[in-house]
Each structure stands twice: as C-alpha cells, then as structure tokens.
Amino acid sequence: MKKHLHDSLPPYLKVENEELWLTEDDRENLKISYRIKEVIFSQQSAFQHVMILDSYDFGRMLVLDGVVQTTSIDGHIYNEMISHIPLQLHPAAKKVLIIGGGDCGAAKEAAKYQQLEQIDMVEIDEVVVQSCKEHLPAVSGNLSDPRVRFIYTDGVAFVKERTKEYDVIIVDSSDPVGPAEALFSRDFYASIRQALKDDGLMVCQSQSPIFHLDILKQTHTNIRQLFPHAAVYTATVPTYPGGLWSFTIGSNIPLSLPESAAVPTDTKYVNEAVLKQCFQLPEFMRKAL
Numbered sequence: 001m002k003k004h005l006h007d008s009l010p011p012y013l014k015v016e017n018e019e020l021w022l023t024e025d026d027r028e029n030l031k032i033s034y035r036i037k038e039v040i041f042s043q044q045s046a047f048q049h050v051m052i053l054d055s056y057d058f059g060r061m062l063v064l065d066g067v068v069q070t071t072s073i074d075g076h077i078y079n080e081m082i083s084h085i086p087l088q089l090h091p092a093a094k095k096v097l098i099i100g101g102g103d104c105g106a107a108k109e110a111a112k113y114q115q116l117e118q119i120d121m122v123e124i125d126e127v128v129v130q131s132c133k134e135h136l137p138a139v140s141g142n143l144s145d146p147r148v149r150f151i152y153t154d155g156v157a158f159v160k161e162r163t164k165e166y167d168v169i170i171v172d173s174s175d176p177v178g179p180a181e182a183l184f185s186r187d188f189y190a191s192i193r194q195a196l197k198d199d200g201l202m203v204c205q206s207q208s209p210i211f212h213l214d215i216l217k218q219t220h221t222n223i224r225q226l227f228p229h230a231a232v233y234t235a236t237v238p239t240y241p242g243g244l245w246s247f248t249i250g251s252n253i254p255l256s257l258p259e260s261a262a263v264p265t266d267t268k269y270v271n272e273a274v275l276k277q278c279f280q281l282p283e284f285m286r287k288a289l
C-alpha cells in the first residue's frame with residue numbers, strides 16, 4: 001500500500017474494517033461502493049479531484065470527484081462504442097475531434113482507423129490525460145500516435161471558433177455537472193454542427209436510459225432539432241449506474257452502415273453484429289423518443 005496516498009482520504013474513500021472502499025454518493029437515493037486495493041494516484045487539479053484506484057473487481061479505475069469514469073475491465077465497451085459506431089457510419093472520415101475523453105480510450109480506438117489524418121483531442125484537464133497515460137494503460141494504451149493532437153482547453157469555447165472543419169466529432173464527456181455541464185447544452189450542439197463539414201456527424205454519450213431518461217430525451221430532442229438526421233444506440237457498461245447506457249448521433253447525412261463493415265480486428269466488444277443491433281431500442285426507449 002502506498003501509505004502517503006492514504007494519509008488524507010477524500011470523503012468518498014473510507015477505511016471500514018481495515019478495508020478501503022470507494023463510495024459513489026453523488027445520487028440522492030443510490031450509493032455504489034467498490035472495494036479498493038490501492039490508491040495509485042490522487043491529485044486535486046484546477047477542475048476536479050483526479051484519482052486512479054486499483055479495485056478488486058474492476059481493476060484500475062479513473063475516478064473524478066468520487067465518480068468512476070472508466071475501468072480496465074469494461075472501459076473498452078464504452079470507448080469502442082463511442083468511437084467505432086460513428087467511424088463506421090462515416091467511413092471516409094479524415095479529421096476527427098474528440099471533446100473530453102481524458103482517459104484517451106476513445107482516441108486509442110479512433111487511431112485504429114488508418115484513413116484518419118488528424119485526431120484532435122480537446123480535454124479541459126491535462127491531469128486526467130497524464131495520469132491515465134501513466135497509470136491506466138489498459139484504457140489509454142499509452143497513446144503516442146502522432147496523428148493525435150492534445151489540446152488542453154474548454155471544449156465549449158474550442159468548437160465555437162470552428163467552422164466546417166471536422167468529419168466526425170465525438171463528445172466523450174463526464175456527467176453533466178461541473179465543467180461538463182455545458183457539454184449537454186443545446187448551444188453546444190449548435191456549435192458542434194457549425195464545426196462539422198457538410199457531410200459530417202457527431203456522437204455524444206447521453207446518459208442512462210434507466211436513471212436519466214429525461215437527459216436522454218432532452219439530448220435527443222436538441223440534436224433532432226439541430227441536425228437533419230438523428231439516432232440513438234445503446235451498450236451495456238457494468239460500471240455505469242443502471243448498466244444500460246445511451247449514445248446519441250446527430251448527422252448532416254442520412255445514417256446508413258456500409259454493406260459489409262470493416263471493423264478493426266483488434267476490438268473486444270464491437271463487431272459487425274453489434275454494429276447492426278445497437279440501434280434496436282428497447283420498447284420503453286422507443287416510446288420515450
């Protein structure tokens with residue numbers, strides 16, 4: 001155990017019966033706890049408290065302000081789904097923008113597409129990127145692809161100044177609190193549309209259909225009103241409350257998957273069958289949207 005990192009524990013990390021537990025208690029009626037082996041990294045950045053923890057069941061995890069963002073056990077599900085689906089829908093993409101995504105998992109997946117010439121990653125918090133590169137290689141892959149440009153600034157301000165620049169924009173944000181709140185606003189999606197080329201498309205994570213159907217509905221409504229084409233797809237990510245997770249696409253061109261998809265061979269979750277079925281929504285979601 002790295003004792004010095006345990007000396008002053010934040011309120012969401014507690015020692016109980018000599019065991020270390022992380023408890024996510026950002027919700028009014030639900031607490032989720034993970035038994036932790038070790039605190040690998042802990043630092044208060046200018047934006048949030050950043051931790052890399054080693055847990056018993058989920059391996060290493062990135063935790064921001066006490067909330068689990070991604071883990072070495074299931075991070076690939078989310079990161080593959082937020083990257084490969086839009087890149088399959090736009091097989092001619094050359095220039096991609098990722099907003100957020102500090103764990104580098106989405107950039108790692110996008111870099112599997114050889115036809116991409118530039119992957120801009122705009123993350124507000126450099127501490128997240130550096131700590132994940134160093135301590136969470138299962139997710140970040142120690143990304144050093146020269147096509148990936150790291151830009152440390154607010155994604156909202158960044159897209160406002162771009163016009164018709166990107167083929168695909170991936171909004172890989174944390175929950176809509178703190179610096180990520182603006183990444184769920186209608187004005188932000190309008191700036192994203194302006195930053196996309198005429199045949200471009202965007203995707204964002206749109207939260208849990210089980211616990212935050214309201215956020216999903218609002219996101220879908222905003223995107224449907226701003227873009228000529230919109231669609232929602234899902235994946236199951238065990239560490240996110242509710243398990244079932246949603247992603248919303250806004251596109252300037254009709255959405256259709258290529259006849260035979262060329263999914264990179266080194267994926268762990270996405271394959272051609274997943275690509276085809278992920279847009280099939282359960283009845284409660286279909287009715288709500």
Ligand code: SAM
Binds near residue numbers: 069100123174179205
């Ligand atoms: N996959 C994760 C999930 O759904 O919980 C989250 C991925 S990633 C860790 C989210 C990143 O968005 C964080 O690193 C955070 O610093 C970044 N972020 C939050 N607000 C931002 C903003 N306004 N501009 C750019 N990045 C932002």
